[in-house]
Amino acid sequence: MLAAISSALSALMLTACGQSPQVALVQTSIVVPPAPGPPAPPADSLTIGPAAVDTTGGWLADGNMLSPFDVANPVLSQLDPALLTAVQEAARAAEAQGVVLKVTSGWRSKGFQQRLFDDAVVAYGSVEKAAEFVATPEVSKHVTGQAIDIGQAEADRWLIANGRQFGLCQIYANEIWHFELVADANGNCPPLRPNAAG
């Protein structure tokens, strides 16, 4: 079809120029445009884009939250089983009081955590400042499956007030959503640290 149109056009043009129509019947090349590729990822420096297929372990799309019982997702299936059980028990108790606990982050692959940290360095301008907000893969408890982030704020407040009876403690003063299974046998949590760097 394209060849026919192309040849016809060539014939018209060449005829208009007063040349022999036979010349126009010479096979012309057809350039097939390449199929359009996937859309470019957004330029947001904190976006963990689909291009990073080897570093997306534990990634949840922005605004996506999991039920603590959605254990098919690696965010939860790769968690320390004791932490997962504690969060599920807390979620049941919270629900009985009308508060819904949702999981915004749990296990993260080392590559994903590195990418989060690298993005934070760009966003905050230095490794030191970034470390106040995002742990490196070497120290992140998310990478070892020993930390979970809970939303939303009402659920965070409930868990800060009640989590210790399940062993769950807030760790960083600047992260009301981040919990680890570190309460002692008496339900006492360690002193709050100011941030991930302190």
Ligand SMILES: [Zn+2]
């Ligand atoms: Zn966290």
